Amino acid sequence: MRFRASLLISTALLTSTLVPAAEPPKLPTPSGPFGIGRLSYDWTDTARLDTQGPDPKRNRELMVYLWYPTERPSSEPHSEYLPGAKQIDADPELGHQMHGGYGDVWPQILSGAVYSHAIENAPATKSPKQFPVVIFSHGMGGSSFGYTALLEALVSRGYVIAAIQHPGTADAVVFSDDRIAHEFHDTPPPGLTPDQMFHRMMDQTGKGIETGAADERFALDRLTQLNTGSHKQFALAGRLDLNRVALMGHSAGADFAARACELDARFRACIDLDGAMAPIEALPEYPDGKTIQQPLLFLEAYHDEAHIFGTHEQKLAFFQKEKEQLAKCPPGSYDVVLNPPGMMHGSFSDAYLVHSPNTPEQTTQALHNLTLAQSYILAFLDKNLKSQPAPLLDDPNTPHPDATIQHLGT
Known part of the structure; x- marks a missing residue:
């Protein structure tokens, strides 16, 4: 059993089939004022x-x-694309994995030729006084740094992003003392029947989602504590508007976000990026019966039936389940399906920018698809955290040819 867009999709596996560029790939310069x-x-x-x-x-x-x-710098800054890359490379198992997954791009990441636009420890801009916050969770086998273009785009528009590196879910987490946590792989006991294997997988998946959701809630607890302290303890003390917090995740991280929103009303909005667990369910379900009460952006890449795992009957049951679950979402929720050429599960991340063959056509397509996803994410966040109108989502006279929008909870 494989989930279409959830816990079993690894960024390393996704990118290993792509041909890396000879020239160092470059992420788009953030377009916002910050x-x-x-x-x-x-x-x-x-x-x-x-x-x-x-x-x-x-x-x-x-x-x-x-x-x-921060204040907009006069020149384009350069900092590490993947902090801790050298420590990861020195680990024999992880170094081999990264070279296999990233190909010729991995040495470029190590050298700094592939870089982020972030400045480490830079002073925050003085205005506005407070920022809305988005807590972000990455997918299985990946890293929050694999979404650098998306995170930078949001920050440049005035959002603070708390990006969690989830141990066990991430391919590698480098802690402050250089310890490294590898991705967790369940080892089932021998002799299980296929039915037992399936139920074990579902049990492990459920536990993983609960752990990720608890990570997100703990992150909000810690931000709340630090925000009330002094600037000596926390550089952004008093600058976070924790009455305006959204959760966002991709793939497995989307399931973490959905579950945390089911459990915690402190989150004002939820963004699920291609997190449906086909052919089982679109959103996490647990015996407590809790559902998402916040506005939800269910942002999907189009997946036809031929590319979803399972029998025809299982797929039909999944489509019905997805419809029923989304129908329970509160007003202000949306199901947005993106279907431009080349739109895939990895299009929400940097994958097809960092790993594209660097032909003009493929780079342009990857950038278009990522920018398209960002536009809907920003519209939803601006509406729910900044109380701004969202014509891209709400005005039927401004349809996008590459997107289908369904209003939920109406």
Whole structure:
């Protein structure tokens, strides 16, 4: 059993089939009025044990990177695309994995030829006084840095992003003391029947989603605590508007976000980027019966039946399940399906920009698809966190030829 767009899709597997560019790929310059700052934090949740790590007796530990608005620099800044890349490369297993996944681009990442527009520890812009916040979760086998173009685009428009590196879900998490947490792989006992294997997989998937959702809620707890402290403790103290917080995730991270929103009313909006678990369900379901009460942007790449795992009957049941689940979403929710040429699961990330063969046509297509996704994300966030109109979502007279919009909860 494979999920179409969820826990079993690995960024490394996705990108290993792509031919890397000879010239270092370049991410788009953020188009908003702000520059980009970045801070890193190593946080430990003393209330939880890390059941997805090598030592289940250790408390759950996260690396969280804050991306925030700064004054626009006069020249294009350069900083590490993937902090900790050299430590990852020095690990024999991970270094081999990264060279296989990124190909010729991996040495360019290590050298700094592939770079971010963020400035480490830069002072935040003085205006506005407070920023809305988006907590972001990456997909299985990936990293939050694999979404750098998306995160930078949002920050340049005035959002603070708290991007979580989820141990066990990420391909590698480099902690502040250079320890590295590898991706978690469940090892089932021998002799299980196919039915037992399926139920074990579903159980592990459910536990993984709960862990990711708890990571997001803990991140909000810690931001709340730090925001009320002094600037000596936290560079953005008092600058975060925690009455305006959204959750966003891609693939497995989308399921984390959906589950956290089911459980926690502090989040005002939820963005699910291609997180449906076909052929099972579109949104996480648990015995507690909780559903999302916040406005939801369910933003999907178009997947026809031929490219969804399962039998014809299973797919029909999934489509019906998806329809029923989305119908329960509150007013102000949207199901947006993107269907331009080349739009795929990885199009929400940097994958097809960083790994494209660098032909003008393919680079243009990858950038178009990522920019298209960003436009709907920004419209939804601006509406729900900045109380701005969203004609892209709400005006029937401004349809986009590459998108189909369904208004939910009406």
